[in-house]
Amino acid sequence: MSNEMEVLVKSGFALVQSPVKRGNDGKKTLKGAHAVLNGENLSGAAINAGTVEWFPKSPLKFRSASYHAIDRLIQSYGVAWGAGTLVPLDKLDQLLAEFEIEKQKFFMNVDLLMPNYDLLIEAHKAQQPDPVKKVIDAVRLDWQSFRASFSIFLPTPSKFMPLTDDLNGTAKEIIDAAMQEICEEAAAIKDKILGKQQVDPKSIKPIKRLADKCKDFSILHPALESFSDQFDALASTLVAPIVGDKQVALVAYLSVLSDPNAVETWMSNNQVEMNDSALNSIFGFNNPSVASPSVLPVFTPAPAQQANANAVVDWESFGI
Known part of the structure; x- marks a missing residue:
């Protein structure tokens, strides 16, 4: 590719969509569960009942920190445009490289949970009443399934052509x-x-x-x-x-x-x-x-x- 052609190709903007971010929150919604207040069953759109936290919340705080870091990274390279971000084409490769670094940090934090995964669940379960312990045992995921529930990927950017x-x-x-x-x-x-x-x-x-x-x-x-x-x-x-x-x-x-x-x-x-x-x-x-x-x-x-x-x-x- 000639220098003139390379400049031409890099002179516009790419539309970078928001990353798809998925991460297990350690919670499970139980079908058929009811909220009870003073012995009375509660129901209705305003009532959210039957969610059990089978994995402790604290070790998962890295999720929101990583999500915010990735969003800030993309925003720092461009301008919000609808549901995406307009990024100069000559900065796109640099952005994608930094995105991969943040993605690696995210999965590094996920993998750090593996050595103590079962211990964290057991310590969390020990603080719960016996009926809740049984529920946690029934809904908890093994490590492989838990690890597979985390994903981050960036949809392929496209050339911005209004x-x-x-x-x-x-x-x-x-x-x-x-x-x-x-x-x-x-x-x-x-x-x-x-x-x-x-x-x-x-x-x-x-x-x-x-x-x-x-x-x-x-x-x-x-x-x-x-x-x-x-x-x-x-x-x-x-x-x-x-x-x-x-x-x-x-x-x-x-x-x-x-x-x-x-x-x-x-x-x-x-x-x-x-x-x-x-x-x-x-x-x-x-x-x-x-x-x-x-x-x-x-x-x-x-x-x-x-x-x-x-x-x-x-x-x-x-x-x-």
């Missing part, structure tokens, strides 16, 4: 979604470091992720890249300890990035209308290796023009 003739409108929707997420994440990070005597260097990585996301999506609005460029300039000064002027500059940067009004003003002042030729390439319709759906309208691209935002020269107006 079925519309308004690609500029689609690009604007994506940018609006991206900036809303970036502003919210920047605000959350800023809240964590405000008032601290110094900034924990570990806080820099998620900020770098936000700056990278700005750069990744600048293909749809070149003015976005200025937020990434400004962080790159700032990052060279963020050597621990991050205190004093360095801390002030970092908070000022996050204050801009977390302010939807400031971001909207900056984007509007540097608005660039992407031409059809550029958008067709981004969304895959000029890519010879991707067949265009027959239901799509026929595009007549305007003469190719290089879309560039004005150089950033006045970050000082934002107080940075």
Whole structure:
């Protein structure tokens, strides 16, 4: 594959669906069971009776932690889009590699239960009354069945090819979604470091992720890249300890990035209308290796023009 073809193939977005996550919660619903209060049987849609916890809850806490870590990982690479996430194609391989690492961690935690699996159940059962002990013995799973009930997989990502003739409108929707997420994440990070005597260097990585996301999506609005460029300039000064002027500059940067009004003003002042030729390439319709759906309208691209935002020269107006 030539360099030009490789750039073309990697210039768009993949739609990554939410991972399918299954894990045994150590509970079993008993058919025919009833809830009893003061000697009276209770029934109705609001009553949930007959669930026995045959495996202790505490050793399974890793499930939710792993699920959240995987969701955060995917979200950090892209922008929520319906039930999935739009991820730049040139970052997809990196995302999939990190997903596999998180998946391995998940199953490592599952396998750590094996040596003490029966002991954990017996210790949990010992704390229950005799009738419940009998139920636990009746519904408990052997290790092989328990292990097989855990699974995590990522549906195969697909090339994002919007079925519309308004690609500029689609690009604007994506940018609006991206900036809303970036502003919210920047605000959350800023809240964590405000008032601290110094900034924990570990806080820099998620900020770098936000700056990278700005750069990744600048293909749809070149003015976005200025937020990434400004962080790159700032990052060279963020050597621990991050205190004093360095801390002030970092908070000022996050204050801009977390302010939807400031971001909207900056984007509007540097608005660039992407031409059809550029958008067709981004969304895959000029890519010879991707067949265009027959239901799509026929595009007549305007003469190719290089879309560039004005150089950033006045970050000082934002107080940075």
